Amino acid sequence: MKLTIYDVAEKAGVSIATVSKVLNNTGRISNKTRNRVMEIMQELEYQPSSVAAALTGKKTFTIGVLVPDIANPFFAEVARALENSARETGYAIILCSTDYQREREQDYLELLLKKQVDGIIIATEPKDWKVFKKLQSKSIPLLMFSIDHPSFASHVVTTDDVRGGYLAGRYLLDKGHTKIAVIAELNRASGVLRLQGFKHSLADERIHLDENYVVHSKSKIEEAKAAARQILKLEVKPTAVFASTDLIAAIFINEARKANVAIPHDISVIGFDNTIHAELADPGLTTIAQPIEELAHYAIQKLLLSIGNPDMPGHRIMLAPELIERHSVRDLNES
Secondary structure (H helix, E strand, C coil): CCCCHHHHHHHHCCCHHHHHHHHHCCCCCCHHHHHHHHHHHHHHCCCCCHHHHHHCCCCCCEEEEEECCCCCHHHHHHHHHHHHHHHHCCCEEEEEECCCCHHHHHHHHHHHHHCCCCEEEECCCCCCHHHHHHHHHCCCCEEEECCCCCCCCCEEEEECHHHHHHHHHHHHHHCCCCCEEEEECCCCHHHHHHHHHHHHHHHHCCCCCCHHHEEECCCCHHHHHHHHHHHHCCCCCCCEEEECCHHHHHHHHHHHHHCCCCCCCCCEEEEEECCHHHHHCCCCCEEEECCHHHHHHHHHHHHHHHHHCCCCCCCEEEECCEEECCCCCCCHHHC
16 A cells, blocks of 8 residues: 555654645754654655645646757756756656657647646757747746747756857867868757857958858758768868767768768868767867756756746856867868
């Protein structure tokens, strides 16, 4: 038979109301009584029902997390970092991967509402902003992770993508590269902003980025392969490629190897994110690092503040990216 709050109260010699106060961290209870109840719950291996808590208007201590593609190493690392930060505060996450599909996005949101999550972290570009605005009208705390939208009033935790793109461009320019191609996720705001920052760096030197050298690709294997082949087939090849994600960069390196193009001797490559792909790539990938652990920490903390105070105005936290130098970029100044 499943244990209930009544069993805990009886074993601890306290009222049901006292156990409830311990569970919900409310009311005035002595440390001695609180510790006694906690010891009994551990002894009995009592697990409070999150559904019952939701029905009584209490917290379920769960957070929904929407990502576009869990197979993408960046979002896998984001999910792990969010889970670690959430666990430190006594929360669990429910991870939902939308695969960039509107139907999945809506289905998962309905699921999270049924699960009575206390808040939702959105790390995917919504296919339908109206759906998310309806969530706000229901006073469900939301936080945008690594994305932003001017019409959406919410907490935002993100990396300065424009700055990151600028750092990538500046680094290649300093290494003597002026004929540069870009493979960017132009379906995501982050990809557009990274390209924008990259163009700024070139503009500083009065260098124009040839639009024929700009290729769109999602961070998906087949699309990234096609983008890489498109650049590798150019009659006049670039001396360097800036990829807006490490996954795209790693695939470019692999496709270049198949085409007998040496990295970095023939073409240099720089990525963005500093995921596991950057370390495993051969040669090691120079990249722009996002502070994933710090982003996750701030995201959980801000969302919990919003859960505790639903009327709290939204805050925007933008963290600085960092250049991580490895071996995928050749210094043309030494040639």
